[in-house]
Amino acid sequence: MRKPIHPEAVTGEPQAIRWVVDTGDLPVGEVLHAAGTLGPMMEYGVITRMFVERGSVWTWLAPEHTWTDRGPRIRDAVVAGVDADGWDVTDGSADLLRFIADDVVHGQLFTFITSHGGQISVVDATIDAVVLDFGGACADCPAQGQTLHDRVEVTLRARYPRLREVSKLASSHSAAPRPRSPLHLLKRT
Amino acid sequence: MSCHAEPPIRVGTAPPRFALVGSPNAGKTTLFNSLTGLRAKTGNYPGVTVARYEGRHILDDDSHVTIEDLPGTYSLDPMSPDEQVVATVLEAGTSGDEPLDGLIVLLDATNLRRSLGLLAQVQQLPHPITVVLTFTDELARRGGSVDVLALSRATGVRFIPVIAGDKRGVASLSESMGDVASWPKPMLPPPTDPSGVADWATSVLDSASFRAPGSDKRTSRIDGVLLHPVWGTVIFFVTMMAFFQVIFSVAAPMQDGIETLFAWLGGVARANIPVAWLSSLVADALLAGVGGVLVFLPQIALLFLLISLLEGSGYLSRAAFLMDRVMGWAGLEGRAFVALLSSMACAIPGIMATRTLPSAKDRIATMMGAPLMTCSARLPVYVLLIGMLVPGDLRFGPLGAQGAIMFGLYLLGAISAMLSAWFFKKIIGRSGVGLPFYMEMPSYRLPRGRTIAVSVWDACKAFLKKVTSIIMLTTIILWGLLNFPLRSDADLQRAGIDSRDEVAVKAFVIDNSIAAGIGRAVSPVFEPLGFDWRINVGVLSSLAAREVFVSTLGQVAAAEDPDDPVAALTNMTHTDGAHVGEKVFTPSTVAALLVFFVYALQCMSTLGVMRRETGTWKWPVIAFVYMGGLAWLMAWLAKLVVGGMA
Amino acid sequence: MTLAEHLGQRQCVAAGGRAKTCSLAELGCDCPAKIIGFTSDDQISRRLFDLGFAPGQVAALVRRAPMRDPMVFNVGGSEIVLRKREASRIVVEQQ
Structure with missing residues (x-):
């Protein structure tokens, strides 16, 4: 069986891969039990954690394994698994929403945000809400802020349908400095 | 893994x-x-x-x-x-x-x-x-x-x-x-x-x-014209003719300029260096050698400029597309066409142009055939010999006989080149699977000036570096062969030559030089072709460059009749051997000589470039030997055929 | 095993019998056709794959040379010249 699929790195999580693949109508949340060969992989501890979002499957590999060793098998298992039955997925997950928000803000929409003079970071996430710190120019400009806010919310909801609200942090500067995404090295000059 | x-x-x-x-x-x-x-x-x-x-x-x-x-x-x-x-x-x-x-x-x-x-x-x-x-x-x-x-x-x-x-x-x-x-x-x-x-x-x-x-609209529209079955082919031939003409109209004057410059420098050297043999060494060997190298540069630079333009704009692949079927008959592919066409001006840039061929087998096969294309250095020889063989007013129907024979020689060269390439393609290498032909047709793009400049510079630099030494060496060696042993005034007197008569002295030196000795020594080989030792010396001297044949023979003839060298050549008779007293330049001998020049690889510069492009002496040596053998055989056949007709 | 050897073991799908298929060389018109596979699984087929003639991609004939061979095909955003011999290895399904 074949499906378009490719792996992407997760910032700050060297043992994680986000598999970009069509997840069909699989529920979005943390995976308790996976279908197909992914199931035993979880049971035997090869895969230590798994999430499903709209359009990706997140997998964490146990520290004693490497992706070069295990990657191809896991890729095939994901492709087979997403179309199979037998998934047991929680209804949403705060951790997952956190990861997705990080990816949106530091990866997917990074160029969009910086081109609007913004500098967003994720402060907190619950099972259905996200708190963002809108630093930079957009903090003062209501129009820019609204555009960014809306765009981020739409993007997040497409990936995590249960999202109820994206709220702004009250003060314009967050307390602790957030680690900058190494993806900034990828930016175009 | x-x-x-x-x-x-x-x-x-x-x-x-x-x-x-x-x-x-x-x-x-x-x-x-x-x-x-x-x-x-x-x-x-x-x-x-x-x-x-x-x-x-x-x-x-x-x-x-x-x-x-x-x-x-x-x-x-x-x-x-x-x-x-x-x-x-x-x-x-x-x-x-x-x-x-x-x-x-x-x-x-x-x-x-x-x-x-x-x-x-x-x-x-x-x-x-x-x-x-x-x-x-x-x-x-x-x-x-x-x-x-x-x-x-x-x-x-x-x-x-x-x-x-x-x-x-x-x-x-x-x-x-x-x-x-x-x-x-x-x-x-x-x-x-x-x-x-x-x-x-x-x-x-x-x-x-x-x-x-x-799809690229601009490219599609241009291709609609340039690759039109009728118009495209017409435009293609016109472009190729123009490509070729530019060589003659632009490069040739520059080459003449260089030759004139070096001839002048040679004159200056002769006039100012008191020691006779030294002045000859400087003028005839060193300066002539350097001049002989530089004279190729306008052609190389110009041809590479044109090839770069064709390649950078994207037209080269269109040309290859149109010519692929024809090239296929020789076992080659469309891109070989440009290399062979360039060789009609001079084999050197043609051989360098084989870099555009992806298959190494194709490159070598094309290189083996390229020197057979009639290069511009052969023209002076052809003109001289045809002039001796055929009267200017003879006509074959509407065509002038001289022109028709010239065209025939070009055609012979082209067909031989294709056959030779076909032959070598067949025998080179042991790989069973031939490289399938495929080629990407890029969009038409404006070639970058810098890329073209670098390409031209690169070609000229490469030529100068590797080939200079070979040409210089050959020129000096040949000079030595033609001018040694040195003759003192006493020698000249004994032979009855007036030492102030430069022409006579020159002729005497050549007649008794090492080269003449070699010429006489190899005459059994060339005797069946009707060549006498003087022609042999001419052929030997043309190893440096083909056009040298004309000047060497000219020197020999001038010695006999300074006012009308051509008549002297026509009337030249054998001095020894079986045909003593008979004319040297009979129609069958001239035909043999012409055909010999069609096939023989006499250009040391070509060998040098082959060495450079293939990275080994193996292929130049093979080319020299096979073309030499073929030249002898075809010349002998020509002698038989023309001798039978006369 | 070297990378070249590893890549040499790729199997280019040999097309099974299907209705409405012909070879790329037989496409008389400039209509787009979907590539199904190759007539044989060997190095030449792998090369055609690497040139962009991959199963699932759409190819179309752009023009032929004056003597009917070679031909220009449009595939994957570029134009590739193939001789009839090579083009007849590619099996396509007309759309």
Whole structure:
């Protein structure tokens, strides 16, 4: 069986891969039990954690394994698994929403945000809400802020349908400095 | 598998080394030139007829890096020697015993899906990779688009868009070459099996919002004319004729200028150097030698200029497309046409032009045939001999006989070239699978001035470096053979020659020179062809360059009749051997001589260039021997046929 | 095993019998056709795959040379010249 699929790195999580693949109508949340060969992989501890979002499957590999060793098998298992039955997925997950928000803000929409003079970071996430710190120019400009806010919310909801609200942090500067995404090295000059 | 291997550890203080990998037409040469400018050197990969380009690039902090432009390849699954070189270099992780610190992969944005296939293959290697994405401007022009940053995220390597002529992309690349450790790597390499890589590419392109470009309207419209079955062919022949004419109308005057300059310098040397043999050495050997080298430069420069223009604009592949069927009859492919056509001016740039052929077998086969194309150096010989053979007013129906014979000689050369190439293609190598013919037709693009300039400069430099020594050596040796043993005034007196009569002295020296000795010694070989020892000396002297035959014979004839050398030649009789007293230049002998010149490889410069392009003396020697043998045989046949007709 | 050897083991799908298929060389018109596979699984087919003639991609004939051979095809955003011999290895399904 074949499906378009490719792996992407997760910032700050060297043992994680986000598999970009069509997840069909699989529920979005943390995976308790996976279908197909992914199931035993979880049971035997090869895969230590798994999430499903709209359009990706997140997998964490146990520290004693490497992706070069295990990657191809896991890729095939994901492709087979997403179309199979037998998934047991929680209804949403705060951790997952956190990861997705990080990816949106530091990866997917990074160029969009910086081109609007913004500098967003994720402060907190619950099972259905996200708190963002809108630093930079957009903090003062209501129009820019609204555009960014809306765009981020739409993007997040497409990936995590249960999202109820994206709220702004009250003060314009967050307390602790957030680690900058190494993806900034990828930016175009 | 190699993906588990580690890249070689660097020891020592050699500058970092990068290799450029990419398909032909992806813009590699342009990028290489931008990075290295004229600081590139060329050579050959060991043991193969594949050119190697290596250059130095200077970073912002003034440190150097070495950049190697690997041959263009569509895949690391090699089919030709060029691709085998790429596969070998990348597999070894080293080139010339230097480890490769990083790979720069060039991908063409207008055919991104296919290009990603190559990237997937290269990503199997352990080296750090950065991708240069070219022709993003053309992608946009054709209605396509891609999110470059998303491409980087999806593939795990950095994509740097570089547009030819825009310095920013190159600056970005340069900056990143200073910090290879920071180059992102993918979590795991993509699959390489056909369905796996197709799925990977689809997923990557999808997440990068890739919109495929439409067809290139401008190119389609131009091709509608240039590749029209009727008009296209007409335009093609006109272009080729023009290409050819330019050589004669532009290069020829420059060449005459150089010859005149050196003749003048020779005169100055003769007038001012008191010692006779020394002045002759300087004038006739050294200056003539240098002049003999430089005289080729206008042709080489001009031909390479034109070939670069054709190639850079994209028209060369159209020409190859139109001529492929015809070239196929000789077992060659369309691109060989340009190399053979160039050889009609001079085989040297023609042989150098075989670099455009991807198959090494094709290159060698074409090189073996190219010298048979009638080059411009043969023209003075043909003119002289035809003039002796055929009266100017003789006509074959509406055509002048002289012109018709000239055309016939050209045709003989061309057909022989094709047959020879066919023959060598058949016997070279043991590989069973012939290289299938395929060729990409790039969009019409405006060739970059810099690329053309570098190409011309590179060709001229290469010619000067390698061939100069050969020509100089040959000229000096031949000068020695023709002028030694030296004759003192006493010798001249004894022979009854007036030492103030320069012409007579010259003739006497030649008549009794080592070359004449050789000429007499080899006369049994050439006797069946009707050549006497003086013709042999002429042929020997033409080993430096064909047109020298005319001047050597002229010197001999002038000795006999200074006022009318042609009449002298016509009336020249055999002085010894079986035909004493008979005329030398009988119709059958002239025919034999003409045909001899069609086939013999008499140009040392050609041998030198062959040596340079193939990296070995084997092929030049084979060419010299086979063409020499063929020349003798065909000349003998010509003598029989014409002798029978008379 | 070297990378080249590994890549040499790729199997290019040999097309099974299907209705409405012909070879790329037989496409009389400039209508787009979807590539199904190759007539044989060997190095030449792998090369055609690497050139962009991959199963699932759409190819179309652009023009022929004056003597009917070779031909120019449009595939994956670029134009590739193939002789009849090579084009007849590619099996396509007309749309």
